[in-house]
Amino acid sequence: MSKYDFGDNITDDTAIGKILAKLTPNSNILEFGCACGRMTRYMKEELNCSVRIVEYEKSAYDIAVKYAVDGVCGDILEYEWIEKFKGVKFDAILFVDVLEHVSDPLTVLKKAATLLSENGSIYISIPNITHNDVIIKEIDDRFDYTNVGLLDDTHIHFWGLNNIEEFAQKAGLKVTDIDGTFIPVGSTEQLANEDIPVSRLMINLLRKRDCGEIYQFIISLSKSCESSPKYSYRYTRPAIQCQLYLDKGLGYSEDDKIISCARLEDNEGYQADIIAKCSDGLQQVRFDPIEGQCCILRNLEIMQGDEHLSFKTNDAVYLDNDILLAGDDPFVCADIDQDAGDIHIKAEILLPDENFINYVTNYIMRIKHDLDKVKESEIETRSVLDSYRTLVDTKDSFWLGVDRIMYNKDQLINKQRKQLDYYNDLFVIKIHNKIKKIVKRIKLLMKGKDEQ
Numbered sequence: 001m002s003k004y005d006f007g008d009n010i011t012d013d014t015a016i017g018k019i020l021a022k023l024t025p026n027s028n029i030l031e032f033g034c035a036c037g038r039m040t041r042y043m044k045e046e047l048n049c050s051v052r053i054v055e056y057e058k059s060a061y062d063i064a065v066k067y068a069v070d071g072v073c074g075d076i077l078e079y080e081w082i083e084k085f086k087g088v089k090f091d092a093i094l095f096v097d098v099l100e101h102v103s104d105p106l107t108v109l110k111k112a113a114t115l116l117s118e119n120g121s122i123y124i125s126i127p128n129i130t131h132n133d134v135i136i137k138e139i140d141d142r143f144d145y146t147n148v149g150l151l152d153d154t155h156i157h158f159w160g161l162n163n164i165e166e167f168a169q170k171a172g173l174k175v176t177d178i179d180g181t182f183i184p185v186g187s188t189e190q191l192a193n194e195d196i197p198v199s200r201l202m203i204n205l206l207r208k209r210d211c212g213e214i215y216q217f218i219i220s221l222s223k224s225c226e227s228s229p230k231y232s233y234r235y236t237r238p239a240i241q242c243q244l245y246l247d248k249g250l251g252y253s254e255d256d257k258i259i260s261c262a263r264l265e266d267n268e269g270y271q272a273d274i275i276a277k278c279s280d281g282l283q284q285v286r287f288d289p290i291e292g293q294c295c296i297l298r299n300l301e302i303m304q305g306d307e308h309l310s311f312k313t314n315d316a317v318y319l320d321n322d323i324l325l326a327g328d329d330p331f332v333c334a335d336i337d338q339d340a341g342d343i344h345i346k347a348e349i350l351l352p353d354e355n356f357i358n359y360v361t362n363y364i365m366r367i368k369h370d371l372d373k374v375k376e377s378e379i380e381t382r383s384v385l386d387s388y389r390t391l392v393d394t395k396d397s398f399w400l401g402v403d404r405i406m407y408n409k410d411q412l413i414n415k416q417r418k419q420l421d422y423y424n425d426l427f428v429i430k431i432h433n434k435i436k437k438i439v440k441r442i443k444l445l446m447k448g449k450d451e452q
Helices: 015-022 038-045 058-067 080-084 105-113 132-139 161-170 200-207 354-451
Strands: 028-032 050-055 070-073 090-096 116-127 173-182 214-223 239-247 257-264 270-276 284-288 295-304 316-319 322-325 332-335 343-350
Touching (some): 015 038, 015 090, 015 173, 015 214, 028 038, 105 161, 116 173, 161 173, 161 214, 239 270, 284 343, 295 332, 295 354, 343 354
Antiparallel strands (some): 116 214, 173 214, 257 270, 295 343
8 A cells, every 4th residue: 555545534724625625526637646546536526527647556556546537557757648648638737745756847747738728727736845844953954854744755856935936937837826734843744753953942933934834835837828917825824822721610621722823923923812602610711822931922801791801820020011921831811700701812922032032122121221210310319419418518517607707706796895894984984083183173272262
């Protein structure tokens, strides 16, 4: 059995599911590398398509051809299929995880295009060699082939996003659409059961790459036409996984939680937006924005109906209106009112990376600036106090001088008063003596007159 026989599981998020969704029922299909024919069978039984196949492995071909109109079992590069189907024009030609195994994929694509109807499309899925897990291995100086996956040990050609259009143009084809399948960093076969050998900071930086978590590119091609519009590149923005745990009276459990993707926005934050029904017995919710590292929550709102719920956190540092959740298990909890309606949680999540560091650095610098202003104010206050003390000391010295002057003035006045008293007494004595002399002379004169 082929190692590429993955059973009948066809879902909308796989390369096979996405390509099948592009096909029109009742179409004429050429399928390369059909393996055991799970797509072949689906196209016949579910879409009523006429399918022709090309498959290298005989055992797989024998199974798949049961669902095909016709087929070729052999090497693609021997081009037997060109001769076999030269009279047929196909509405769709499929290369699902095929071209990376071929030594000359460009020639194969050119020759396949000659079998395409005028309005037909070629659909290709190829692995993304620039997936973050491959880059992480290269940072760790490793390039590891695996049995299947991105570096399948039979892959001999690789593409990144910016190689695709050039590849199509060389084949004379036009890219009309690029989609993808996604596997988060650390989750592919490249890092399965391994510790990721780079820091959280490096992972967070890699996670923001537009193609960093694209596992396979899904490419739609048509015959080249100058009037054809520029192709659309449809990809899902990078995301992180948030979890909302529901406590219905028995504590939190892995069996009772909501998992939600927070997509990266243009402002470099991941936007979480989770709605939970207020089911019977729900007492509390716990929002885990990320696991295994700290984060910053910006503009956090936990609403129930029209009411803002208060919340509790662990290891939290409040940065104005934002919250830094430290530690490796960040979360916020809120108590629930059974009668208040559904719970709605919104927040912008910043993970440790360049923007996170700049945010925290700017906040610290702002706090430092505010502290410096306080210190400057303290210095100014000390200067005013020193000036006041100097004025007080000057005032005290001044009044002490005034007191001395007043004392000296009093001393001088007392001295002058004593001198005045002395001279006054002296003057009175002199006048008194002079009057006594005059009186005596008058008495003598009066006496002489009487004697005459």
